[in-house]
Amino acid sequence: MSLTGLLRRWGRRLRRSDAAAPSADNGDPLLKAADSLRALLADASIPAEVRVELAADYAEVEAMLGRLEQGQIHIAAFGRVSVGKSSLLNALAGSAAFETGVLHGTTTARGQQVWSEAAAHGVQLIDTPGINELSGEAREKLAFEVAKRSDLILFVVDGDLTSIELDALRTVAAQQRPLLLVLNKADRYREDELAALRARLLEHSAGLIAPENLLEARAQPAPERVLRVDAAGNEQLETVTRAIDVSALRARVFAILEAEGKALAALNAALFAGDLADSVGERLTRLRSEIAARVTRSYCLAKGVAVALNPVPVADLLAAAALDVALVVHLSKVYGLPMTRAEATGLLGTVVAQLAALMGAIWGVHLVASALKGLSAGLSTALTAAAQGALAWYATLLVARAAERYLAQGKSWGPLGPKRVVQDIVASLDRDSVLREARAEILRRLK
Numbered sequence: 058m059s060l061t062g063l064l065r066r067w068g069r070r071l072r073r074s075d076a077a078a079p080s081a082d083n084g085d086p087l088l089k090a091a092d093s094l095r096a097l098l099a100d101a102s103i104p105a106e107v108r109v110e111l112a113a114d115y116a117e118v119e120a121m122l123g124r125l126e127q128g129q130i131h132i133a134a135f136g137r138v139s140v141g142k143s144s145l146l147n148a149l150a151g152s153a154a155f156e157t158g159v160l161h162g163t164t165t166a167r168g169q170q171v172w173s174e175a176a177a178h179g180v181q182l183i184d185t186p187g188i189n190e191l192s193g194e195a196r197e198k199l200a201f202e203v204a205k206r207s208d209l210i211l212f213v214v215d216g217d218l219t220s221i222e223l224d225a226l227r228t229v230a231a232q233q234r235p236l237l238l239v240l241n242k243a244d245r246y247r248e249d250e251l252a253a254l255r256a257r258l259l260e261h262s263a264g265l266i267a268p269e270n271l272l273e274a275r276a277q278p279a280p281e282r283v284l285r286v287d288a289a290g291n292e293q294l295e296t297v298t299r300a301i302d303v304s305a306l307r308a309r310v311f312a313i314l315e316a317e318g319k320a321l322a323a324l325n326a327a328l329f330a331g332d333l334a335d336s337v338g339e340r341l342t343r344l345r346s347e348i349a350a351r352v353t354r355s356y357c358l359a360k361g362v363a364v365a366l367n368p369v370p371v372a373d374l375l376a377a378a379a380l381d382v383a384l385v386v387h388l389s390k391v392y393g394l395p396m397t398r399a400e401a402t403g404l405l406g407t408v409v410a411q412l413a414a415l416m417g418a419i420w421g422v423h424l425v426a427s428a429l430k431g432l433s434a435g436l437s438t439a440l441t442a443a444a445q446g447a448l449a450w451y452a453t454l455l456v457a458r459a460a461e462r463y464l465a466q467g468k469s470w471g472p473l474g475p476k477r478v479v480q481d482i483v484a485s486l487d488r489d490s491v492l493r494e495a496r497a498e499i500l501r502r503l504k
């Protein structure tokens with residue numbers, strides 16, 4: 058199996074990881090996740106170019122590994138601007154570390170503080186700028202990024218879900234991280250309103266949030282104005298501060314921490330590593346086909362020019378194999394599945410046999426006709442030569458495509474077998490335009 062295929066499989070396996078449900082026989086999920094991350098970081102077969110492109114992700118995996126080793130858990134607040142995310146985290150931490158305010162966009166960057174009460178669990182509280190109804194795409198992107206890299210997400214709202222919130226909730230839920238829905242500013246509602254709101258929230262988030270994961274909070278309740286009448290009968294307007302109350306949320310978070318503990322972090326790391334393995338795999342596939350296309354083109358040109366300079370009969374085109382063997386060997390290296398010359402010769406033999414069988418009768422007539430198409434009588438020898446060279450180019454391109462298919466499937470023709478694969482390739486290439494381009498390119502080189 059190719060590296061790309063392995064990475065894909067690995068990504069799936071990591072995502073399926075039973076890290077969240079540790080059992081006695083599958084070892085410590087933390088260690089398992091850490092081992093997977095370490096293996097991904099150390100995989101020497103991933104080209105430097107891919108590492109550079111995915112540097113930020115690699116750094117994140119390293120950071121996760123660090124967190125896993127220190128046993129850290131990240132809890133992030135996520136939600137619309139001004140619902141009280143910063144206030145909520147401050148209330149949990151019992152500090153005022155995060156800036157809060159009535160103005161939209163008080164929080165502009167990701168923030169982090171230790172939750173000392175949950176220090177035994179190594180919990181860090183993460184603040185995010187929040188998603189916006191109207192603007193702030195970059196901030197919104199950041200919020201989603203943070204959510205993606207957190208171990209437990211507090212999705213904070215201050216009323217019924219808006220459609221934007223519902224979309225965001227779905228997106229976050231799809232990341233498969235443990236998720237709590239927090240109805241903050243509960244002080245603004247009467248008991249009966251709260252009950253109705255609760256029912257609506259559960260209805261709207263059905264399938265995403267279980268009832269025990271919907272919590273009410275009063276992170277920074279507004280002071281209450283009460284009219285007092287003293288003994289003398291004087292009326293006085295008093296401002297009474299109301300107590301911060303995040304006890305239900307705190308209890309739920311602790312219950313989750315107790316029950317699932319470090320497995321949360323392991324699960325998240327596994328999910329993230331799975332994503333990374335996928336993007337490495339995709340990037341690798343793209344990179345390979347880019348390089349393979351360059352390599353193939355240079356061989357096609359070399360062969361085309363060589364044949365044009367030293368024309369050979371059409372039937373010999375497929376036999377003039379030295380360059381094609383070199384091409385197959387070269388491609389096998391690009392695909393990280395090196396082949397010996399003997400192996401490459403064998404592969405070439407298979408492809409050429411299929412091509413010959415496929416083209417058989419048409420080979421001499423149609424192909425030469427299309428190679429020469431558009432050329433009028435009184436051809437210069439250069440044009441005839443270029444037409445011959447173009448045929449050689451075309452044959453080499455077919456060989457390269459077939460070899461690539463074979464390599465991309467981990468040195469296998471797959472269930473279709475070589476005959477169908479070669480047929481597909483011949484059908485998928487626009488022969489006339491290949492020949493046209495080849496001829497033009499060869500003529501340019503011959504001048």
Ligand SMILES: Nc1nc2c(ncn2[C@@H]2O[C@H](COP(=O)(O)OP(=O)(O)O)[C@@H](O)[C@H]2O)c(=O)[nH]1
Nearest residue numbers: 139140141142143144157158159242275276277
């Ligand atoms: N009434 C009420 N207001 C709150 C509560 N929590 C936060 N606020 C207010 O909501 C505003 C926005 O809070 P902030 O934490 O900055 O929101 P963020 O943008 O989500 O981080 C501030 O003026 C807070 O005082 C609450 O529980 N009740």
Ligand SMILES: [Mg+2]
Nearest residue numbers: 142143163164
């Ligand atoms: Mg804030």
